Amino acid sequence: MAEQLPHLLRSDAQDNRDRVLDAARALFSERGLDVPMRVIAREAGVGPATLYRRFPTKQTLVDEAFIDELATCRRIVEESCADPDPWRGFASAIERLCVLNARNQGFVNAFMSANPEAEMFTEHRVSLQRQLAHLAQRAKRAGALRRDFVMDDLVLVLLAGRGLSSVLPSSREARALRFAELAIDAFRERGEGISVGQRRR
Template sequence: MTPGSPHSDAPSAQPLRSDAERNRERIIAAARTVFARDGLNASMASVAREAGVGIATMFRRFPTKEELVDAVFCDRMQAYADAVTAAMDDPDPWKGFVGYIEAACAMQAADNGFADVLTMTFPTAKALERLRNEAYEGMLGLIDRAKATGRLREDFDPSDLVLIHMANAGVVNATSGAAPDAWRRVVALLIQSLEAPARGTLPAPPGHEPLYKAMLRAGQATTSTPTPGKNN
Protein backbone atom coordinates (compact mmCIF):
# COMPACT_ATOMS: atom_id res chain seq x y z
CA MET A 1 0.00 0.00 0.00
CA THR A 2 1.13 3.57 -0.60
CA PRO A 3 1.72 5.91 2.38
CA GLY A 4 -1.47 7.47 3.58
CA SER A 5 -3.68 4.72 2.14
CA PRO A 6 -6.98 4.46 4.05
CA HIS A 7 -6.96 0.65 3.98
CA SER A 8 -6.83 -1.34 7.20
CA ASP A 9 -3.19 -2.42 6.88
CA ALA A 10 -1.87 1.18 6.96
CA PRO A 11 -1.22 1.24 10.74
CA SER A 12 1.39 -1.51 10.37
CA ALA A 13 3.86 1.14 9.16
CA GLN A 14 4.09 2.69 12.64
CA PRO A 15 5.36 -0.45 14.44
CA LEU A 16 7.96 -0.87 11.71
CA ARG A 17 9.18 2.67 12.33
CA SER A 18 9.23 1.98 16.06
CA ASP A 19 11.21 -1.22 15.53
CA ALA A 20 13.70 0.65 13.37
CA GLU A 21 14.16 3.30 16.06
CA ARG A 22 14.59 0.66 18.75
CA ASN A 23 17.23 -1.07 16.65
CA ARG A 24 18.99 2.25 16.14
CA GLU A 25 19.09 3.01 19.86
CA ARG A 26 20.19 -0.55 20.63
CA ILE A 27 23.07 -0.23 18.16
CA ILE A 28 24.17 3.14 19.60
CA ALA A 29 24.11 1.74 23.14
CA ALA A 30 26.10 -1.31 22.05
CA ALA A 31 28.61 0.85 20.19
CA ARG A 32 29.15 2.97 23.31
CA THR A 33 30.04 -0.20 25.22
CA VAL A 34 32.23 -1.73 22.52
CA PHE A 35 34.09 1.46 21.57
CA ALA A 36 34.65 2.43 25.21
CA ARG A 37 36.17 -0.97 25.86
CA ASP A 38 38.03 -1.68 22.62
CA GLY A 39 38.52 1.71 20.96
CA LEU A 40 37.54 2.67 17.44
CA ASN A 41 39.37 -0.27 15.89
CA ALA A 42 36.46 -2.43 17.05
CA SER A 43 34.58 -3.79 14.06
CA MET A 44 31.02 -3.05 13.05
CA ALA A 45 30.38 -6.78 13.35
CA SER A 46 31.37 -6.72 17.02
CA VAL A 47 28.93 -3.84 17.60
CA ALA A 48 26.17 -5.80 15.83
CA ARG A 49 26.85 -8.82 18.06
CA GLU A 50 26.74 -6.65 21.19
CA ALA A 51 23.46 -5.12 20.02
CA GLY A 52 21.95 -8.50 19.14
CA VAL A 53 21.16 -7.47 15.56
CA GLY A 54 22.23 -8.80 12.18
CA ILE A 55 25.01 -7.08 10.27
CA ALA A 56 22.54 -6.14 7.53
CA THR A 57 20.37 -4.36 10.11
CA MET A 58 23.45 -2.59 11.42
CA PHE A 59 24.31 -1.21 7.98
CA ARG A 60 20.72 -0.21 7.24
CA ARG A 61 20.75 2.00 10.33
CA PHE A 62 24.37 3.16 9.92
CA PRO A 63 25.67 2.70 6.36
CA THR A 64 29.17 3.84 7.37
CA LYS A 65 31.22 3.62 10.54
CA GLU A 66 31.65 7.42 10.49
CA GLU A 67 27.88 7.82 10.87
CA LEU A 68 27.94 5.51 13.87
CA VAL A 69 30.89 7.40 15.38
CA ASP A 70 28.97 10.65 14.89
CA ALA A 71 25.91 9.29 16.70
CA VAL A 72 27.87 7.70 19.55
CA PHE A 73 30.33 10.46 20.38
CA CYS A 74 28.41 13.69 19.79
CA ASP A 75 27.48 14.01 23.46
CA ARG A 76 31.07 13.40 24.52
CA MET A 77 32.36 15.97 22.05
CA GLN A 78 29.80 18.40 23.46
CA ALA A 79 31.19 17.74 26.94
CA TYR A 80 34.67 18.33 25.53
CA ALA A 81 33.59 21.67 24.05
CA ASP A 82 31.95 22.52 27.39
CA ALA A 83 35.29 21.82 29.15
CA VAL A 84 36.92 24.47 26.96
CA THR A 85 34.14 26.94 27.82
CA ALA A 86 34.53 26.20 31.54
CA ALA A 87 38.28 26.76 31.26
CA MET A 88 37.72 30.12 29.56
CA ASP A 89 35.41 31.12 32.41
CA ASP A 90 38.07 30.47 35.05
CA PRO A 91 39.37 33.84 36.35
CA ASP A 92 42.87 32.34 36.51
CA PRO A 93 43.92 31.68 32.88
CA TRP A 94 46.72 29.27 33.79
CA LYS A 95 44.48 27.30 36.14
CA GLY A 96 41.81 27.21 33.43
CA PHE A 97 44.33 25.97 30.85
CA VAL A 98 45.66 23.23 33.13
CA GLY A 99 42.13 22.29 34.17
CA TYR A 100 41.12 21.88 30.54
CA ILE A 101 44.05 19.56 29.76
CA GLU A 102 43.31 17.45 32.84
CA ALA A 103 39.59 17.29 32.04
CA ALA A 104 40.11 16.35 28.39
CA CYS A 105 42.67 13.68 29.24
CA ALA A 106 40.37 12.27 31.93
CA MET A 107 37.63 11.97 29.30
CA GLN A 108 40.04 10.01 27.13
CA ALA A 109 40.97 7.74 30.05
CA ALA A 110 37.30 7.02 30.76
CA ASP A 111 36.53 5.90 27.20
CA ASN A 112 39.02 4.23 24.85
CA GLY A 113 36.84 5.19 21.91
CA PHE A 114 36.87 8.86 22.80
CA ALA A 115 40.61 8.65 23.38
CA ASP A 116 40.79 7.76 19.69
CA VAL A 117 38.20 10.32 18.55
CA LEU A 118 40.30 13.23 19.84
CA THR A 119 43.25 12.08 17.72
CA MET A 120 41.32 11.55 14.48
CA THR A 121 39.03 13.54 12.22
CA PHE A 122 35.92 12.34 10.37
CA PRO A 123 34.83 14.78 7.63
CA THR A 124 31.38 13.26 7.10
CA ALA A 125 30.58 13.24 10.84
CA LYS A 126 29.14 16.74 10.60
CA ALA A 127 27.85 17.23 14.15
CA LEU A 128 31.02 15.80 15.69
CA GLU A 129 33.32 17.95 13.58
CA ARG A 130 31.26 21.10 14.19
CA LEU A 131 31.72 20.65 17.93
CA ARG A 132 35.42 19.87 17.49
CA ASN A 133 35.90 23.10 15.53
CA GLU A 134 33.95 25.04 18.17
CA ALA A 135 36.23 23.63 20.86
CA TYR A 136 39.33 24.42 18.79
CA GLU A 137 38.37 28.08 18.45
CA GLY A 138 37.92 28.25 22.21
CA MET A 139 41.30 26.61 22.77
CA LEU A 140 43.04 29.31 20.75
CA GLY A 141 41.68 31.91 23.18
CA LEU A 142 42.61 29.70 26.11
CA ILE A 143 46.22 29.49 24.92
CA ASP A 144 46.46 33.24 24.36
CA ARG A 145 45.13 33.97 27.86
CA ALA A 146 47.55 31.51 29.49
CA LYS A 147 50.50 32.99 27.59
CA ALA A 148 49.50 36.51 28.58
CA THR A 149 49.94 35.58 32.26
CA GLY A 150 53.52 34.49 31.62
CA ARG A 151 52.80 31.00 32.97
CA LEU A 152 52.56 29.18 29.62
CA ARG A 153 55.79 28.98 27.63
CA GLU A 154 55.79 31.32 24.64
CA ASP A 155 56.70 28.67 22.09
CA PHE A 156 53.63 26.55 22.89
CA ASP A 157 51.68 25.94 19.66
CA PRO A 158 47.99 24.94 19.28
CA SER A 159 49.12 21.76 17.53
CA ASP A 160 50.82 20.78 20.79
CA LEU A 161 47.39 20.13 22.32
CA VAL A 162 46.68 17.58 19.60
CA LEU A 163 50.05 15.95 20.28
CA ILE A 164 49.17 15.80 24.00
CA HIS A 165 45.91 14.04 23.15
CA MET A 166 47.76 11.62 20.86
CA ALA A 167 50.32 10.86 23.57
CA ASN A 168 47.61 10.37 26.19
CA ALA A 169 45.55 8.15 23.87
CA GLY A 170 48.59 5.91 23.40
CA VAL A 171 49.11 5.62 27.16
CA VAL A 172 45.40 5.01 27.81
CA ASN A 173 45.13 2.31 25.16
CA ALA A 174 48.31 0.59 26.36
CA THR A 175 47.71 0.70 30.12
CA SER A 176 43.96 0.90 30.76
CA GLY A 177 43.66 -2.78 31.65
CA ALA A 178 46.73 -3.08 33.88
CA ALA A 179 47.60 0.42 35.13
CA PRO A 180 44.49 2.56 34.60
CA ASP A 181 45.92 5.62 36.38
CA ALA A 182 49.22 5.74 34.51
CA TRP A 183 47.89 8.53 32.28
CA ARG A 184 47.73 10.87 35.30
CA ARG A 185 51.50 10.80 35.74
CA VAL A 186 52.12 11.35 32.04
CA VAL A 187 49.73 14.32 31.96
CA ALA A 188 51.36 15.83 35.06
CA LEU A 189 54.78 15.49 33.44
CA LEU A 190 53.49 17.14 30.26
CA ILE A 191 51.85 20.03 32.13
CA GLN A 192 55.03 20.72 34.09
CA SER A 193 56.96 20.87 30.82
CA LEU A 194 54.58 23.55 29.51
CA GLU A 195 55.09 26.04 32.31
CA ALA A 196 57.38 29.05 31.85
CA PRO A 197 60.23 29.63 32.09
CA ALA A 198 61.07 27.08 29.43
CA ARG A 199 63.99 24.78 30.22
CA GLY A 200 65.12 24.72 26.60
CA THR A 201 64.02 25.21 23.02
CA LEU A 202 61.59 22.93 21.23
CA PRO A 203 61.74 21.50 17.71
CA ALA A 204 59.42 23.21 15.23
CA PRO A 205 55.74 22.24 15.63
CA PRO A 206 54.24 20.00 12.95
CA GLY A 207 51.75 22.69 11.91
CA HIS A 208 48.00 22.54 11.45
CA GLU A 209 47.85 21.12 7.92
CA PRO A 210 50.24 18.14 8.35
CA LEU A 211 48.62 17.27 11.67
CA TYR A 212 45.15 17.44 10.14
CA LYS A 213 46.28 15.06 7.39
CA ALA A 214 47.61 12.65 10.03
CA MET A 215 44.30 12.78 11.92
CA LEU A 216 42.36 12.31 8.69
CA ARG A 217 44.46 9.31 7.69
CA ALA A 218 43.98 7.74 11.13
CA GLY A 219 40.22 8.29 10.94
CA GLN A 220 40.03 6.78 7.46
CA ALA A 221 42.03 3.74 8.53
CA THR A 222 39.70 3.18 11.48
CA THR A 223 36.43 3.57 9.59
CA SER A 224 37.31 1.84 6.30
CA THR A 225 34.80 -0.96 6.85
CA PRO A 226 33.23 -2.50 3.72
CA THR A 227 29.46 -2.34 3.49
CA PRO A 228 27.95 -5.81 3.20
CA GLY A 229 26.05 -6.73 0.08
CA LYS A 230 22.32 -7.21 -0.04
CA ASN A 231 22.64 -10.93 0.56
CA ASN A 232 24.66 -10.60 3.79
Protein backbone atom coordinates in the same frame (compact mmCIF):
# COMPACT_ATOMS: atom_id res chain seq x y z
CA MET B 1 20.66 11.56 24.37
CA ALA B 2 17.96 9.18 23.17
CA GLU B 3 16.65 10.42 19.82
CA GLN B 4 13.13 11.61 20.28
CA LEU B 5 12.38 13.54 17.12
CA PRO B 6 8.64 13.07 16.53
CA HIS B 7 9.04 9.29 16.60
CA LEU B 8 9.55 8.57 12.96
CA LEU B 9 10.76 5.16 13.97
CA ARG B 10 8.63 2.34 15.15
CA SER B 11 9.01 1.62 18.83
CA ASP B 12 10.98 -1.59 18.40
CA ALA B 13 13.18 0.08 15.82
CA GLN B 14 13.88 2.90 18.23
CA ASP B 15 14.71 0.40 20.96
CA ASN B 16 17.12 -1.43 18.73
CA ARG B 17 18.72 1.78 17.59
CA ASP B 18 19.33 2.83 21.15
CA ARG B 19 20.74 -0.54 22.11
CA VAL B 20 23.08 -0.43 19.12
CA LEU B 21 24.34 2.99 20.10
CA ASP B 22 24.87 1.88 23.69
CA ALA B 23 26.80 -1.16 22.59
CA ALA B 24 28.85 0.89 20.13
CA ARG B 25 29.73 3.45 22.76
CA ALA B 26 30.79 0.78 25.21
CA LEU B 27 32.86 -1.18 22.71
CA PHE B 28 34.46 1.80 21.01
CA SER B 29 35.44 3.20 24.37
CA GLU B 30 36.80 -0.07 25.62
CA ARG B 31 38.49 -1.50 22.56
CA GLY B 32 38.92 1.36 20.12
CA LEU B 33 37.38 1.96 16.73
CA ASP B 34 38.34 -1.27 15.05
CA VAL B 35 35.56 -3.30 16.58
CA PRO B 36 33.75 -5.36 13.92
CA MET B 37 30.24 -4.23 13.19
CA ARG B 38 29.06 -7.79 13.80
CA VAL B 39 30.35 -7.67 17.35
CA ILE B 40 28.46 -4.47 18.01
CA ALA B 41 25.33 -5.98 16.50
CA ARG B 42 25.65 -9.16 18.55
CA GLU B 43 26.30 -7.17 21.71
CA ALA B 44 23.19 -5.12 21.01
CA GLY B 45 21.19 -8.26 20.34
CA VAL B 46 20.33 -7.43 16.74
CA GLY B 47 21.33 -8.72 13.35
CA PRO B 48 23.88 -7.04 11.13
CA ALA B 49 21.23 -5.87 8.71
CA THR B 50 19.40 -3.95 11.41
CA LEU B 51 22.58 -2.19 12.38
CA TYR B 52 23.36 -1.28 8.79
CA ARG B 53 19.86 -0.01 8.15
CA ARG B 54 20.14 2.54 10.95
CA PHE B 55 23.76 3.36 10.25
CA PRO B 56 24.52 2.90 6.56
CA THR B 57 28.24 3.00 7.14
CA LYS B 58 30.51 2.42 10.05
CA GLN B 59 31.49 6.07 10.00
CA THR B 60 27.89 7.07 10.64
CA LEU B 61 27.81 4.88 13.70
CA VAL B 62 31.09 6.23 14.98
CA ASP B 63 29.91 9.79 14.55
CA GLU B 64 26.63 9.17 16.35
CA ALA B 65 28.30 7.20 19.10
CA PHE B 66 30.69 9.99 19.98
CA ILE B 67 28.29 12.91 19.85
CA ASP B 68 28.02 12.80 23.62
CA GLU B 69 31.76 12.85 24.08
CA LEU B 70 31.95 15.79 21.77
CA ALA B 71 29.48 17.62 23.95
CA THR B 72 31.56 16.70 26.96
CA CYS B 73 34.56 18.21 25.24
CA ARG B 74 32.74 21.43 24.63
CA ARG B 75 31.56 21.56 28.21
CA ILE B 76 35.07 20.98 29.53
CA VAL B 77 36.53 23.73 27.43
CA GLU B 78 33.74 26.12 28.20
CA GLU B 79 34.05 25.58 31.92
CA SER B 80 37.77 26.15 31.63
CA CYS B 81 37.17 29.38 29.79
CA ALA B 82 34.82 30.44 32.54
CA ASP B 83 37.47 29.89 35.20
CA PRO B 84 38.65 33.30 36.42
CA ASP B 85 42.16 31.93 36.97
CA PRO B 86 43.77 31.67 33.50
CA TRP B 87 46.30 29.03 34.42
CA ARG B 88 43.92 26.89 36.42
CA GLY B 89 41.48 27.00 33.52
CA PHE B 90 44.14 25.94 31.06
CA ALA B 91 45.46 23.18 33.28
CA SER B 92 42.08 21.77 34.14
CA ALA B 93 41.16 21.62 30.47
CA ILE B 94 44.26 19.54 29.78
CA GLU B 95 43.65 17.27 32.70
CA ARG B 96 40.03 16.63 31.92
CA LEU B 97 40.66 16.15 28.22
CA CYS B 98 43.38 13.63 29.01
CA VAL B 99 41.08 11.66 31.26
CA LEU B 100 38.31 11.76 28.69
CA ASN B 101 40.69 10.47 26.06
CA ALA B 102 41.87 7.68 28.27
CA ARG B 103 38.35 6.64 29.07
CA ASN B 104 37.30 6.47 25.43
CA GLN B 105 39.84 4.63 23.40
CA GLY B 106 38.44 5.45 20.03
CA PHE B 107 37.42 9.02 20.60
CA VAL B 108 40.62 10.83 19.79
CA ASN B 109 41.04 8.72 16.70
CA ALA B 110 37.53 9.54 15.66
CA PHE B 111 37.89 13.21 16.44
CA MET B 112 41.41 14.07 15.43
CA SER B 113 43.00 13.32 12.12
CA ALA B 114 41.11 10.17 11.27
CA ASN B 115 38.16 11.01 9.06
CA PRO B 116 38.43 14.17 7.02
CA GLU B 117 34.99 13.74 5.52
CA ALA B 118 33.09 13.89 8.79
CA GLU B 119 31.77 17.40 8.40
CA MET B 120 30.22 17.36 11.83
CA PHE B 121 33.55 16.71 13.51
CA THR B 122 35.63 19.20 11.61
CA GLU B 123 33.14 21.92 12.40
CA HIS B 124 33.35 21.26 16.10
CA ARG B 125 37.08 20.80 15.86
CA VAL B 126 37.79 24.29 14.61
CA SER B 127 35.45 25.73 17.19
CA LEU B 128 37.12 23.81 19.99
CA GLN B 129 40.54 24.72 18.72
CA ARG B 130 39.61 28.38 18.74
CA GLN B 131 38.47 28.21 22.34
CA LEU B 132 41.58 26.33 23.35
CA ALA B 133 43.73 28.91 21.61
CA HIS B 134 41.97 31.62 23.55
CA LEU B 135 42.54 29.68 26.76
CA ALA B 136 46.21 29.34 25.97
CA GLN B 137 46.68 32.96 25.03
CA ARG B 138 45.04 34.07 28.23
CA ALA B 139 47.30 31.83 30.29
CA LYS B 140 50.33 33.03 28.42
CA ARG B 141 49.41 36.64 28.94
CA ALA B 142 49.09 35.96 32.65
CA GLY B 143 52.68 34.73 32.56
CA ALA B 144 51.79 31.23 33.70
CA LEU B 145 52.18 29.45 30.39
CA ARG B 146 55.64 28.97 28.93
CA ARG B 147 56.46 31.68 26.44
CA ASP B 148 57.39 29.40 23.58
CA PHE B 149 54.10 27.54 23.76
CA VAL B 150 52.35 27.03 20.44
CA MET B 151 49.03 25.41 19.72
CA ASP B 152 50.75 22.50 18.06
CA ASP B 153 52.11 21.60 21.47
CA LEU B 154 48.62 21.02 22.74
CA VAL B 155 47.73 18.89 19.76
CA LEU B 156 50.93 17.00 20.37
CA VAL B 157 49.99 16.21 23.95
CA LEU B 158 46.44 15.25 23.08
CA LEU B 159 47.64 13.04 20.28
CA ALA B 160 50.26 11.53 22.53
CA GLY B 161 47.64 10.76 25.14
CA ARG B 162 46.29 8.32 22.64
CA GLY B 163 49.44 6.29 23.05
CA LEU B 164 48.55 5.12 26.51
CA SER B 165 45.73 3.10 25.04
CA SER B 166 47.68 -0.09 25.45
CA VAL B 167 47.69 -0.03 29.24
CA LEU B 168 45.12 -2.21 30.88
CA PRO B 169 41.80 -0.54 31.64
CA SER B 170 42.28 -0.73 35.38
CA SER B 171 45.18 1.66 35.63
CA ARG B 172 44.21 3.66 32.58
CA GLU B 173 42.64 6.52 34.44
CA ALA B 174 45.48 6.86 36.91
CA ARG B 175 47.94 6.90 34.04
CA ALA B 176 45.98 9.57 32.27
CA LEU B 177 46.01 11.75 35.38
CA ARG B 178 49.72 11.37 35.81
CA PHE B 179 50.29 12.08 32.16
CA ALA B 180 48.20 15.22 32.43
CA GLU B 181 50.20 16.28 35.45
CA LEU B 182 53.44 15.90 33.54
CA ALA B 183 52.04 17.75 30.54
CA ILE B 184 50.84 20.60 32.69
CA ASP B 185 54.23 20.86 34.33
CA ALA B 186 55.85 20.89 30.94
CA PHE B 187 53.69 23.81 29.90
CA ARG B 188 54.11 25.83 33.07
CA GLU B 189 56.35 28.81 32.70
CA ARG B 190 59.36 28.15 34.85
CA GLY B 191 60.91 30.95 36.80
CA GLU B 192 63.92 33.05 35.97
CA GLY B 193 66.33 30.24 36.76
CA ILE B 194 67.44 29.48 33.26
CA SER B 195 68.51 25.92 32.94
CA VAL B 196 71.41 24.67 30.98
CA GLY B 197 70.99 21.86 28.54
CA GLN B 198 67.63 22.90 27.19
CA ARG B 199 68.47 25.67 24.80
CA ARG B 200 69.75 23.86 21.78
CA ARG B 201 69.74 26.78 19.35
